[in-house]
Each structure stands twice: as structure tokens, then as C-alpha cells.
Amino acid sequence: MRAFESTQIFFDAAAEHLNIEPSLREALLMPSREVQVQVTIERDDGSLANYVGFRVQHDNSRGPMKGGLRYHPQVDLDEVRSLASLMTWKTAVVNLPYGGAKGGIGVNPSKMSKREIERLTRAFVDQIHDIVGPDTDIPAPDMGTDHQVMAWFRNQWEKYHGFNPAVITGKPVEEYGARGREEATGRGVGSLTVKLAKRLGIKPAAAKTAIQGFGNVGTHAAKFLYESEFPIIAVSDLTGTYYDPNGLNISEVLRHKLNHPKGLLEGYQHCECLPVDALMSLQDVNVLIPAALGGVITSENVNDIHASIIIEAANGPVDPEADAVLQEKGVTILPDILANAGGVTVSYFEWVQNRQHYRWTLDRVRQELDHTMNEAFENVWQTAQQNNVSLRNAAYMIGITRVRRAAELAGLTS
Numbered sequence: 316m317r318a319f320e321s322t323q324i325f326f327d328a329a330a331e332h333l334n335i336e337p338s339l340r341e342a343l344l345m346p347s348r349e350v351q352v353q354v355t356i357e358r359d360d361g362s363l364a365n366y367v368g369f370r371v372q373h374d375n376s377r378g379p380m381k382g383g384l385r386y387h388p389q390v391d392l393d394e395v396r397s398l399a400s401l402m403t404w405k406t407a408v409v410n411l412p413y414g415g416a417k418g419g420i421g422v423n424p425s426k427m428s429k430r431e432i433e434r435l436t437r438a439f440v441d442q443i444h445d446i447v448g449p450d451t452d453i454p455a456p457d458m459g460t461d462h463q464v465m466a467w468f469r470n471q472w473e474k475y476h477g478f479n480p481a482v483i484t485g486k487p488v489e490e491y492g493a494r495g496r497e498e499a500t501g502r503g504v505g506s507l508t509v510k511l512a513k514r515l516g517i518k519p520a521a522a523k524t525a526i527q528g529f530g531n532v533g534t535h536a537a538k539f540l541y542e543s544e545f546p547i548i549a550v551s552d553l554t555g556t557y558y559d560p561n562g563l564n565i566s567e568v569l570r571h572k573l574n575h576p577k578g579l580l581e582g583y584q585h586c587e588c589l590p591v592d593a594l595m596s597l598q599d600v601n602v603l604i605p606a607a608l609g610g611v612i613t614s615e616n617v618n619d620i621h622a623s624i625i626i627e628a629a630n631g632p633v634d635p636e637a638d639a640v641l642q643e644k645g646v647t648i649l650p651d652i653l654a655n656a657g658g659v660t661v662s663y664f665e666w667v668q669n670r671q672h673y674r675w676t677l678d679r680v681r682q683e684l685d686h687t688m689n690e691a692f693e694n695v696w697q698t699a700q701q702n703n704v705s706l707r708n709a710a711y712m713i714g715i716t717r718v719r720r721a722a723e724l725a726g727l728t729s
């Protein structure tokens with residue numbers, strides 16, 4: 316199933332509950348603008364390389380559009396469209412004054428030098444600089460991009476429009492970035508995992524956890540949960556699944572990654588090394604946290620999953636067919652638009668600080684992040700209970716209701 320079709324099915328299930336008529340559903344779902352650009356750079360060897368870049372601006376009813384930039388070979392218009400619409404519902408679920416957007420380039424950054432990635436980023440900004448800005452559309456990091464890419468992006472954008480660090484978030488801390496943005500998505504994932512387990516009566520020691528993907532989100536979620544005494548029995552990246560039924564020493568695993576020239580888990584010796592896909596079907600896992608790509612749990616592998624809780628740290632990891640099977644089995648799924656909203660929440664704090672020319676302490680960022688995530692969790696939980704629907708359905712109902720209300724107040728819908 317294509318990514319946008321998946322998102323549409325989840326949207327429709329909630330819109331049905333809300334009795335939204337078809338033409339309004341279409342208006343809420345259809346992206347406002349989709350831009351596709353050619354991104355051509357000179358490689359280090361002097362040859363030319365051409366890529367396709369995208370920015371999809373989904374909805375701005377609640378404020379400037381917001382969403383990350385992904386550099387990955389699978390990036391295409393359908394995927395970016397799906398991710399942009401998720402941002403609209405996500406920013407609404409955590410009640411930020413933003414709409415939703417997303418961008419990306421179909422490219423494999425691990426096969427490029429640092430200088431090539433810089434040229435790629437600058438060439439992309441040359442193509443899209445006039446459609447992004449602090450009051451229109453504010454990018455941020457996602458898979459394959461980081462604070463360095465954000466710094467290049469800002470620098471190139473400012474060549475056209477002048478000083479304004481609020482054009483992008485997730486910047487280096489010493490260059491107008493927010494303290495705590497880097498850890499924010501993983502911290503939010505970790506804190507809601509602890510909260511959900513507690514709500515379901517599962518003690519930390521019994522919450523054996525597996526995390527797919529050990530990048531920005533996976534590492535910070537692992538760190539938070541390890542410190543909360545959850546046994547992390549498996550983590551994976553592109554090089555394999557690293558498994559210890561008694562719990563991995565996450566401090567040691569993080570040290571290994573830090574010392575690996577490419578930041579990989581490859582070569583980690585103090586546990587069993589299994590094939591990449593083995594993580595999904597481990598029998599002793601209670602909490603499964605997909606924190607890499609979307610579309611990783613489908614009708615093909617759903618019956619191999621043994622976890623009773625799935626925390627969607629990645630965007631769109633479970634497709635609607637698999638979701639239905641898991642609901643039937645009584646698996647609790649914390650949906651992406653709530654679970655991974657910590658990143659965009661601290662992006663919002665960064666944008667606010669940039670606009671005020673002021674800096675918050677890390678303590679303040681964490682405190683406000685925890686407050687925002689807690690409030691959103693309680694709201695989604697209560698809505699699910701009151702309407703006897705899944706947490707995903709409840710989160711979409713909240714997001715759609717807020718966007719619809721903003722569109723109504725603006726006079727765009729009757």
C-alpha cells in the first residue's frame with residue numbers, strides 16, 4: 316500500500332466518527348501545494364549528479380506549516396505527501412500553532428561526502444527558498460538530515476532573505492538551535508512509553524523492549540528507557556539486530572556507535588548479532604518501537620509480531636491492514652502523530668526563542684516538553700475511552716477537529 320493511501324485510510328476512519336461530509340474531508344486531506352524540483356550538484360570527482368527534491372505544504376489553517384526534511388533513496392512525492400499530512404494532524408494533536416509540511420530529496424547521503432551533502436542542501440535551497448520562511452513554512456531535521464544540514468540550509472536561505480534563524484529549526488545549539496531539540500523526539504517517545512506501560516499496569520522490568528533504528532530518535536528513546544529501567548533487549552540499524560535476552564548495556568552500545576566511523580552498530584560484540592529483520596519477530600519482546608522507516612509492519616509480517624505494545628516513533632510504520640490485525644489481537648498502539656510529536660514540540664520552542672532573541676535552559680525545555688506531551692497523551696487517552704476507539708483513531712479525531720475548527724473560524728468552510 317502506498318504511504319498516502321495509508322494515511323488517508325486512518326484519516327477517513329476518524330472523519331467517519333466525526334460525521335464529516337465528503338467534500339470537507341477532501342478539502343482537509345488534499346495538500347495545499349506540492350513542489351517538485353531538480354537538484355543538480357557537482358560530485359567531488361567533477362561529474363554531475365541529478366536528484367529530485369520535494370516540498371509538500373499540506374495545510375496552514377492553524378499557522379505556518381512545519382515539518383522535516385528527509386534525505387533517503389526511497390523519498391518520492393507520495394511519501395512526502397503522506398508525511399506532510401501527518402504533520403498537520405500531529406501539530407494539532409499537541410496543539411502547536413502550526414500547520415503541516417514535509418520535504419525531502421531522493422538520495423542516499425551515506426554514499427556522499429560531507430561537501431557533496433552541503434552542495435546538495437544549498438542547491439535544494441536555491442530551488443525552494445521562496446516558498447519557505449519563518450511565517451510560511453519552517454523545515455527541520457528528519458531521516459538522513461541533522462543540525463549541520465539545518466545550518467547549511469539557514470545560511471543559504473539567508474543569502475536571499477537576510478538574517479532570520481527562525482526559518483528552520485533543529486539548528487546547532489551554538490547557532491540559534493534550542494537546547495534539547497536533538498533529544499526531543501526520543502525523549503517524548505521514551506516518556507510516553509513509560510506512561511503507557513504504567514497505565515496498562517506493566518512494570519518496567521516486564522517491559523522488554525526492542526527498538527528498530529538507532530539514529531536520532533532510536534538512540535534517545537533507548538537512553539531514556541534504559542535510565543527508566545526498561546530492559547532494552549534488542550536494537551537494530553541497517554547493519555543488523557543486536558540482541559541480549561537479559562537486556563543490552565545501552566551506555567556501552569551508545570559508546571560503540573559514537574566510536575564507529577559511520578555511527579553504526581556494526582561490530583558490536585557483547586551480544587548476539589541477528590539479521591536486520593529479526594528484530595520484528597523476537598518472541599520475548601513486550602514493547603516494540605519502530606524508529607526507522609515507514610511501512611515496516613504490514614499484512615506480510617504482522618502475524619510474526621509478539622509485542623503487546625507498539626510505540627510508533629517512526630512516521631507511518633504500521634499500515635492499515637496490519638493495524639486492523641493488531642487491534643483485533645488487543646495490541647495497544649501509540650500512534651506516530653502523538654508518540655513522536657516531541658521533536659516538533661521542541662522545534663516550536665526553538666522558533667519561539669529565535670523570534671524573541673532569547674534562550675531557554677535545558678531544564679525549561681524538558682519541563683515544557685514533558686508538560687505538552689503529558690497533556691496530549693491524557694487528551695488522546697480520554698477521547699479513546701469516551702468514544703470506545705483506538706488511540707490512533709482518537710488522536711486523528713482530536714487533530715481533525717482542531718484543524719476543521721481553525722478552517723471554520725477563518726471562514727474557509729461553513
Ligand SMILES: NC(=O)C1=CN([C@@H]2O[C@H](COP(=O)(O)OP(=O)(O)OC[C@H]3O[C@@H](n4cnc5c(N)ncnc54)[C@H](O)[C@@H]3O)[C@@H](O)[C@H]2O)C=CC1
Nearest residue numbers: 457458459500528529530531532552553607629630655658
Ligand atoms: N528526527 C526527528 O526529530 C524526528 C523523526 N521522526 C521519525 O523517526 C524516524 C527515524 O528518524 P531519525 O532517527 O531522525 O533518522 P536517522 O537518520 O537519524 O536514523 C535512522 C536509523 O534507522 C536505521 N535504519 C534504516 N533502515 C532500517 C531498517 N530497515 N532496519 C533497521 N534500521 C534501519 C538507520 O541505520 C539509522 O540508525 C523516521 O521515521 C522519522 O520520520 C519523527 C519525528 C521527529
Ligand SMILES: O=C(O)CCC(=O)C(=O)O
Nearest residue numbers: 382383455457658659662
Ligand atoms: O521538528 C519539526 O519541525 C518536524 C519534525 C518532523 O518532521 C516530524 O515530526 O515528523
